[in-house]
Amino acid sequence: MGSDTSAQDQTVSEAGEFGLIQRVTSGRAQPAATLLGPGDDAAVLAASDGRVVATTDVLVEQVHFRLAWSTPHQVGRKAVAVNLSDLAAMGAVPTGLLVGLGCPPETPTSVIDELSAGMWEEAQRVGAGLIGGDMVSAPALTISITALGDLQGRTPVTRSGACPGDVVAVAGRLGWAAAGLAVLGRGFRSPVAVVGAQRVPEPPYAAGPLAADAGATSMIDTSDGLLADLGHIAEASQVGIDLRDELIEVPQRLTEVASALGADARHWVLTGGEDQALAATFPPDQPLPEGWRAVGAVVEGSGVTVDGATYEGSSGWEHWR
Amino acid sequence: MGSDTSAQDQTVSEAGEFGLIQRVTSGRAQPAATLLGPGDDAAVLAASDGRVVATTDVLVEQVHFRLAWSTPHQVGRKAVAVNLSDLAAMGAVPTGLLVGLGCPPETPTSVIDELSAGMWEEAQRVGAGLIGGDMVSAPALTISITALGDLQGRTPVTRSGACPGDVVAVAGRLGWAAAGLAVLGRGFRSPVAVVGAQRVPEPPYAAGPLAADAGATSMIDTSDGLLADLGHIAEASQVGIDLRDELIEVPQRLTEVASALGADARHWVLTGGEDQALAATFPPDQPLPEGWRAVGAVVEGSGVTVDGATYEGSSGWEHWR
Structure with missing residues (x-):
């Protein structure tokens, strides 16, 4: 990496895994439910209801989104939104998100910065935090999100309870x-x-x-x-x-x-x-x-x-x- | 798909997303902590401690594993093991796993069958269930796992508490x-x-x-x-x-x-x-x-x-x- 390469112009390869994680997580305020946020082997999230609702959705570049059509910020928001809506469909309120991110080594760090800013923006709309994740090398930009939620005492609403007359x-x-x-x-x-x-x-x-x-x-x-x-x-x-x-x-x-x-x-x-x-x-x-x-x-x-x-x-x- | 194609010879493209999910999840016994397993918008997992420990690790073919060196069953076990060990490192006992799986359309379904069998085997060693997931098309076999665990009343052990003399x-x-x-x-x-x-x-x-x-x-x-x-x-x-x-x-x-x-x-x-x-x-x-x-x-x-x-x-x- 040349000494004239600014932080904005770096690729993820130049920034390195730990530098990237730092960029995505530092300076972000976690909600009260995040008992232990990113940076350790695992995160700890409050689950005061005694149950946790969990769902995973994976988005892959060229399959689920195109960076020619959407900005990284928009892709980040969408990746979070599709997961949060699965929690809503159970009757749950989102509490925390984990993000598994794969990208090619030549990906500009600015793409990751914008992507994570979009994720944070969508998560904060519902009061949830990005509590953990992983970043790896992959042939295409791949965003795997797990969303965790709180039923707040509600009975989860499944797909199987519809009755004739409803x-x-x-x-x-x-x-x-x-x-x-x-x-x-x-x-x-x-x-x-x-x-x-x-x-x-x-x-x-x-x-x-x-x-x-x-x-x-x-x-x-x-x-x-x-x-x-x-x-x-x-x-x-x-x-x-x-x-x-x-x-x-x-x-x-x-x-x-x-x-x-x-x-x-x-x-x-x-x-x-x-x-x-x-x-x-x-x-x-x-x-x-x-x-x-x-x-x-x-x-x-x-x-x-x-x-x-x-x-x-x-x-x-x-x-x- | 030709009528002479047996279920074993199918590609994931021929089996389709819903057929694959069926193969991976059907007939598997869930532990008691799985209050609602795969098949709905989200899973529901017991968190009787009032907290849930969560971690994500992503494994990508050619980056983290090679199918020339490992069988899909071994890759499945390893993908689960690297996540479960993160929970152990907090002092938690694993309770549930979510799997985001990406693979090329030409992947034989037998690879997915073996991979999921390996995941189930490793999960069952610690009494955890595969409670949910997502399957998508991707350029390389990509396994994103989120593991959830229970501290059973323990204080989570972080990286930051070591003292001189320990x-x-x-x-x-x-x-x-x-x-x-x-x-x-x-x-x-x-x-x-x-x-x-x-x-x-x-x-x-x-x-x-x-x-x-x-x-x-x-x-x-x-x-x-x-x-x-x-x-x-x-x-x-x-x-x-x-x-x-x-x-x-x-x-x-x-x-x-x-x-x-x-x-x-x-x-x-x-x-x-x-x-x-x-x-x-x-x-x-x-x-x-x-x-x-x-x-x-x-x-x-x-x-x-x-x-x-x-x-x-x-x-x-x-x-x-």
């Missing part, structure tokens, strides 16, 4: 990330509203614990798309789910974008993933909690239908498929 | 994995004892909680090598550490292997990583717990010496360096 409801945006992906895929960079939604989701974090408090019988985050993820609930609960077409809101903005691209906005809403909305089922005849809107009902049978009919078209994302 | 002690094997790496690097496959140590470490899991119970003032697992990891303790505790050469055991087997290769067995013991031994400091004038042996003392000052002198030679492994 109301099916959603919280958060649907179809926006798919619209953004379609725009980016055609080489455009706007409208910003949909492109931004593809770059960084806005999961309705608070809606998860609210749904659990309201007695939600099942819940999932819609990372694979509404129909596909409701299909997971239907399968796990051994029920059918029938959406009512008139309740499926197609935002005017998505209709405009679809019109410009010759695409179908309703298809984005029903099948687009990556918005990290929440879908849940609730007992009938009671008000839905704040932020939730009804889209259908749980029925006897199996599978997911719209107004009683099978929806034609792709229904979700599966790796290697 | 006894420095180690538990577990030292130098064996480095000897194995030297053997494999020269194209040999034996002696099995050292090659096996490189493929699968045997961390002294029980020695960690025993050390915590015995009042250890600091502890670390020796993933980077004894001198390097004691250096981390010295730095965090703002003390020096002086090893006594006569207390450094060099096993006869390592001396034989070193002699055959023209290498230095003592160097392997002092600097070789990947054995996942434990090193700790204890208050003086009390018996060491079972499995621990004294190797030196904590002194005023800084850095790590052997009989008062700086050890010449490489002192550990750092990524991208």
Whole structure:
């Protein structure tokens, strides 16, 4: 490493593993739940509920994100968001995150700095800390995050408790990330509203614990798309789910974008993933909690239908498929 | 996928993400601490202590392991072992593991089957379960594991509590994995004892909680090598550490292997990583717990010496360096 290389211009190879860890962790304020933060063999996190909720999601460059389309800061936020929304879908509040980061030796340290700043920003939106991690050499930028959460006394809401007669409801945006992906895929960079939604989701974090408090019988985050993820609930609960077409809101903005691209906005809403909305089922005849809107009902049978009919078209994302 | 393709011959691309997850998780018995296992948005793990200990380690093919040198089963065991030893080094008992797995689409499913069997085997040695995970497409086989553990009321043993006068002690094997790496690097496959140590470490899991119970003032697992990891303790505790050469055991087997290769067995013991031994400091004038042996003392000052002198030679492994 030349003596004229400033800290900003360094590659991760020049900074070294320990220097990088220092850059990512130093000067960051940890929330009260972090009893012991980064820098030791392991972190210690409060789990006053006597249980801990845990989930892992891995994002790989060129598979889950492109640095030509998103800044490292946006990728960092998204990597954290997709994990936090899994906690919300159980009815839990996030407490801590561990980050396993792999990157090629020639990666500029500025990429790691921005990535970690994005992670911290998203984590701090929900009061969670980055409590630990690992940094290794890898052929592609690989971000493996484990998110830990606190149920605060709630019963975890699984995918398997939906009963015929329950109301099916959603919280958060649907179809926006798919619209953004379609725009980016055609080489455009706007409208910003949909492109931004593809770059960084806005999961309705608070809606998860609210749904659990309201007695939600099942819940999932819609990372694979509404129909596909409701299909997971239907399968796990051994029920059918029938959406009512008139309740499926197609935002005017998505209709405009679809019109410009010759695409179908309703298809984005029903099948687009990556918005990290929440879908849940609730007992009938009671008000839905704040932020939730009804889209259908749980029925006897199996599978997911719209107004009683099978929806034609792709229904979700599966790796290697 | 052709109808004549048996389940054994499939690639991960043919099996698909959900089929793979099914293969890895189905039919496995979860320990009592697993309140909700794989298959939902997140897992729920008991944390009756009111705290959870958490650590992440990432292993990448060609960086941390080679499938030419190790079977997928051995890689699975090692990937779990390096994480579990971090928990032991805090004084915790492992309870659950989450696995983020990336692999190329052409990877045979048999590799994933063996890898997960190895992970389960190592986890079950300590009574922990694989409680969750994620599987994605990636350019190289990438294994990111988060291990969660229970302190069972113990005070976590950090790296920063060593005091001048404390006894420095180690538990577990030292130098064996480095000897194995030297053997494999020269194209040999034996002696099995050292090659096996490189493929699968045997961390002294029980020695960690025993050390915590015995009042250890600091502890670390020796993933980077004894001198390097004691250096981390010295730095965090703002003390020096002086090893006594006569207390450094060099096993006869390592001396034989070193002699055959023209290498230095003592160097392997002092600097070789990947054995996942434990090193700790204890208050003086009390018996060491079972499995621990004294190797030196904590002194005023800084850095790590052997009989008062700086050890010449490489002192550990750092990524991208």
